[in-house]
Amino acid sequence: MKLKVAVIGAGVVGASIARVLSMYENFDVVLLDREPDVGWGASKANTSVIHPGHEEDPGEHPVRARLCVEGNRLWRKWVEELDIPARWPGELMLFYSEEEAQRAARYVELARLNGVPGVRMVWEEVKQIEPWVNPGAVGAVYAPTAGLVSPFEAVAAIVENAVENGVRLLAETEVRGVRVSGGEVCGVETSRGFVEADLVVNAAGLHADRVSHMAGVELDFRIKPRRGEYLLFDENVHVKPRMILHPVPTPVTKGVYAVTTVHGNLMLGPTADDLPEEEKDNLSTTEEGLSRVMEEGSRLLREVPPRDRVIRFFAGLRPEPPRGEWLIKAYDDPWGFVNVAGIRSPGLTAAPAIAGYVLELIAGEYDVRLSRKPSWNPYRVGVTSVRGKSPEEVDQLVKANPDYGAIVCRCRLVSKAEIVETVERMRRIGLERVTVDGVKFRTTAGTGWCQGQFCRWGIALIISQATGTPLHEVTVKRAGYGVGDVKVLLRGGSSC
Amino acid sequence: MLETKLDLVVVGGGPAGIAAASKACELGMKVGLVENREVLGGIPLQCVHTGFGVHVFGEDLTGPEFVYRLIDRLQRADVGLFLKSHVHSIELKAFDEKIVTVLSPKGVQRLYAKAVVFSTGARERTAFEIGVTGERPDGVYTAGEAQTLMDLYGLMPGRRVVIIGSGDVGLIMARRFALEGAEVKAVIEVLPYPGGSMRNVVSCLRDFGIPLYLSHRVVSIRGGKRVEKVVVAKVDEEMRPVPGTEFEVECDTVVVAAGLRPNVELLEKMGAALDPATGGPVVNETLETTVPGVFAAGNALVINDLVDYAVEQGERAAEGAHEFVSNRSGSVAWKRVVKGRNVRLIVPHYVSGERDVVFYARVKSPERRVFFELLGSDLKLYQQGVRPSEMIRLRAPSSAISNLGDRLVFQVRPLE
Numbered sequence: 001m002k003l004k005v006a007v008i009g010a011g012v013v014g015a016s017i018a019r020v021l022s023m024y025e026n027f028d029v030v031l032l033d034r035e036p037d038v039g040w041g042a043s044k045a046n047t048s049v050i051h052p053g054h055e056e057d058p059g060e061h062p063v064r065a066r067l068c069v070e071g072n073r074l075w076r077k078w079v080e081e082l083d084i085p086a087r088w089p090g091e092l093m094l095f096y097s098e099e100e101a102q103r104a105a106r107y108v109e110l111a112r113l114n115g116v117p118g119v120r121m122v123w124e125e126v127k128q129i130e131p132w133v134n135p136g137a138v139g140a141v142y143a144p145t146a147g148l149v150s151p152f153e154a155v156a157a158i159v160e161n162a163v164e165n166g167v168r169l170l171a172e173t174e175v176r177g178v179r180v181s182g183g184e185v186c187g188v189e190t191s192r193g194f195v196e197a198d199l200v201v202n203a204a205g206l207h208a209d210r211v212s213h214m215a216g217v218e219l220d221f222r223i224k225p226r227r228g229e230y231l232l233f234d235e236n237v238h239v240k241p242r243m244i245l246h247p248v249p250t251p252v253t254k255g256v257y258a259v260t261t262v263h264g265n266l267m268l269g270p271t272a273d274d275l276p277e278e279e280k281d282n283l284s285t286t287e288e289g290l291s292r293v294m295e296e297g298s299r300l301l302r303e304v305p306p307r308d309r310v311i312r313f314f315a316g317l318r319p320e321p322p323r324g325e326w327l328i329k330a331y332d333d334p335w336g337f338v339n340v341a342g343i344r345s346p347g348l349t350a351a352p353a354i355a356g357y358v359l360e361l362i363a364g365e366y367d368v369r370l371s372r373k374p375s376w377n378p379y380r381v382g383v384t385s386v387r388g389k390s391p392e393e394v395d396q397l398v399k400a401n402p403d404y405g406a407i408v409c410r411c412r413l414v415s416k417a418e419i420v421e422t423v424e425r426m427r428r429i430g431l432e433r434v435t436v437d438g439v440k441f442r443t444t445a446g447t448g449w450c451q452g453q454f455c456r457w458g459i460a461l462i463i464s465q466a467t468g469t470p471l472h473e474v475t476v477k478r479a480g481y482g483v484g485d486v487k488v489l490l491r492g493g494s495s496c
Numbered sequence: 497m498l499e500t501k502l503d504l505v506v507v508g509g510g511p512a513g514i515a516a517a518s519k520a521c522e523l524g525m526k527v528g529l530v531e532n533r534e535v536l537g538g539i540p541l542q543c544v545h546t547g548f549g550v551h552v553f554g555e556d557l558t559g560p561e562f563v564y565r566l567i568d569r570l571q572r573a574d575v576g577l578f579l580k581s582h583v584h585s586i587e588l589k590a591f592d593e594k595i596v597t598v599l600s601p602k603g604v605q606r607l608y609a610k611a612v613v614f615s616t617g618a619r620e621r622t623a624f625e626i627g628v629t630g631e632r633p634d635g636v637y638t639a640g641e642a643q644t645l646m647d648l649y650g651l652m653p654g655r656r657v658v659i660i661g662s663g664d665v666g667l668i669m670a671r672r673f674a675l676e677g678a679e680v681k682a683v684i685e686v687l688p689y690p691g692g693s694m695r696n697v698v699s700c701l702r703d704f705g706i707p708l709y710l711s712h713r714v715v716s717i718r719g720g721k722r723v724e725k726v727v728v729a730k731v732d733e734e735m736r737p738v739p740g741t742e743f744e745v746e747c748d749t750v751v752v753a754a755g756l757r758p759n760v761e762l763l764e765k766m767g768a769a770l771d772p773a774t775g776g777p778v779v780n781e782t783l784e785t786t787v788p789g790v791f792a793a794g795n796a797l798v799i800n801d802l803v804d805y806a807v808e809q810g811e812r813a814a815e816g817a818h819e820f821v822s823n824r825s826g827s828v829a830w831k832r833v834v835k836g837r838n839v840r841l842i843v844p845h846y847v848s849g850e851r852d853v854v855f856y857a858r859v860k861s862p863e864r865r866v867f868f869e870l871l872g873s874d875l876k877l878y879q880q881g882v883r884p885s886e887m888i889r890l891r892a893p894s895s896a897i898s899n900l901g902d903r904l905v906f907q908v909r910p911l912e
Binding site: 236281282283284285286287290307308310311312313314386391392394395398399402403405406407410411413449450451453454456457461471472475476477478 | 497532580582584585597599600601602603604606619620622624625627629630631632633634638640641644645649651652715716718720721761764
């Protein structure tokens with residue numbers, strides 16, 4: 001008999017767990033998220049760095065250290081299997097004095113302990129390795145296995161593949177309770193009713209403490225939101241460091257990073273501000289935060305482009321557990337409840353490894369004899385895009401489908417064909433509400449220098465046509481007002 | 497792949513592009529006009545207010561009416577139209593050989609041309625560019641987006657509106673919302689004076705009882721799903737918010753009308769020099785950029801107040817392209833145009849002195865009772881008042897320019 005599993009939270013952790021569980025005959029997985037789409041929490045707004053694992057102290061956090069290194073290795077496979085935009089440029093942890101160099105040397109030792117390959121100190125040559133480095137840097141710890149992914153696209157791809165392999169996604173479904181009977185979980189109460197489950201995996205990110213309390217475990221466990229602000233520059237600015245740059249970490253944060261994202265934008269951030277526990281939805285940006293990011297960025301880089309080349313800024317919230325300790329545990333009481341909570345950095349990096357770890361935990365704790373699904377398909381292919389193709393290649397695409405020649409997003413060169421296919425895929429994974437933002441994050445349409453002013457409504461129109469939703473009810477970001485109400489004169493004079 | 501041989505490719509089918517293509521065709525050139533959308537006309541198509549065509553047609557028209565007049569002229573010329581076509585790249589094969597690669601649902605086309613006119617218009621500055629922090633709920637639009645929703649799609653973007661920026665665009669949008677029955681709570685202007693014309697301040701705000709806050713800034717936007725309110729603060733002389741002066745305005749919609757920037761992405765990629773003051777390319781009197789045979793007109797050249805100027809520039813660029821194509825543009829000892837007292841920007845940047853030139857300029861700060869003049873010449877234009885938001889247009893006869901040295905200094909001089 002199959003075990004029914006409810007995974008709460010379709011972030012990178014929950015999605016990865018769902019994908020890994022979908023490999024086995026033993027499980028019937030439903031993936032729940034309160035947002036209209038997957039990956040809209042901490043997974044979406046972060047540095048997008050896949051860390052090498054040389055910043056984790058195996059003495060303090062052995063599981064974190066192990067899963068980070070393993071996650072880095074697994075991502076290489078996952079981005080290939082799932083066609084996720086990624087690069088592996090390596091990273092430089094810059095130091096600015098001999099004293100700081102001493103502190104930095106510790107990370108080479110940690111790399112050795114954790115089995116991270118290739119980490120070494122570099123000195124004057126750092127400026128040749130990365131010409132954009134600030135001349136004030138005297139050297140760096142070079143970690144060649146660091147990479148970059150598009151984190152939202154990663155989650156979307158993982159979920160597509162998981163659904164293809166039998167996982168059911170329920171978006172806009174908020175968990176309100178965990179039902180326990182006779183010491184065993186039997187399901188979750190949600191905003192859409194009861195979802196039966198033999199196992200409940202709590203990967204609810206910032207809200208995982210609340211879900212844990214619903215199951216009656218870890219009642220003292222509290223997750224605090226730590227806010228990070230980021231600046232994203234126009235893809236046409238010439239400052240484009242090849243490698244990932246960051247300073248020597250402090251106990252609170254890994255510091256402000258400077259990266260050229262997989263989509264070619266210089267990105268600086270994050271700050272680290274601890275917010276009160278009740279502000280888990282506070283994604284406000286602040287002038288002070290952004291100025292700090294600019295300042296820190298200018299310590300890393302030889303040159304920082306002017307503020308007026310910033311095309312967007314945003315804030316992300318990281319879930320910060322007590323003492324920075326991940327809480328990954330399968331419980332006896334209630335039987336069937338699994339916490340994957342407080343997954344702070346390097347959570348994105350470790351996610352695929354965490355999923356494997358959780359699988360073993362479930363198999364061991366609940367005595368499941370795993371049996372692989374022969375039909376399991378590890379592959380997912382991304383939407384064919386016009387960007388990056390030669391005119392000859394685009395001509396071939398247009399011959400097959402004229403919509404490839406209809407450019408919707410001019411800045412990022414995204415065609416109507418890509419938007420239409422993305423909308424279809426969103427419906428296929430089970431999203432009832434196809435949002436303009438969901439299309440934006442999947443296709444990059446609207447993320448260029450004009451920030452969607454020429455294409456946002458064109459995309460809304462395509463969604464309207466594809467889903468039969470009236471244009472004024474198409475949602476940009478969240479439920480609610482949509483793109484606006486109908487004009488009074490179009491309603492045949494009825495009152496508003 | 498389809499290939500077409502042309503004399504001139506005009507990129508962008510708004511007023512400047514239509515004018516350039518018509519004029520070039522009238523001059524006997526073989527012209528292709530490339531436009532992203534399925535219709536010509538550009539932004540005026542969504543401008544249901546009047547104010548178009550006073551100079552060109554001697555009539556006060558709405559945007560669509562104005563566009564139809566221009567298209568009428570275009571239809572009498574034999575211009576090759578490339579609609580729903582996106583310029584993918586432009587290759588400079590040689591001094592007088594350009595290959596414009598165009599994507600469209602018909603396939604990829606290569607347009608071979610000797611000259612190119614850029615009339616790609618402008619884009620709006622976003623809330624991010626002007627540094628509005630806070631949350632990112634739905635309900636924040638640029639003025640153009642709001643206008644598109646209202647007047648092309650028939651949707652009402654919101655009911656209780658705060659407008660950032662009191663340029664003509666912001667003022668007209670305030671009135672537009674008020675006419676549609678929305679409550680316009682405030683227009684917020686960071687400068688100590690209105691950005692738009694006094695005529696519009698009266699007819700768009702005062703007549704509708706809409707409050708205008710000068711020397712104020714929207715410092716942050718609040719709201720979970722939809723905008724709930726904005727936080728506004730007074731600013732000091734350096735435009736920094738003054739602590740303690742913050743107040744909130746409840747609204748469901750924020751319209752950002754914070755000015756325009758020329759669309760110069762392709763020009764930049766081709767290596768054309770840009771003027772930081774205009775955001776557009778550096779040009780000579782034929783509106784040729786620093787890339788020979790590549791011209792710019794309309795808002796892609798400099799942000800204009802009047803569509804009539806965009807048309808005028810389109811025609812000038814077509815004339816320039818015609819000279820270039822017929823090999824009549826030899827080497828010239830250009831005179832540099834220099835910004836003197838209280839001049840923020842001026843185009844063109846180089847002139848020969850051999851012909852009449854129309855200059856377009858803006859001042860740095862408002863002044864009353866001044867002359868706008870060309871130093872060392874008799875050429876001067878009396879102005880009752882000048883403001884950065886009002887473009888100065890001055891026609892200089894060659895006689896005024898030719899005797900001067902290699903630097904032409906334009907300045908604003910008080911009457912006293």
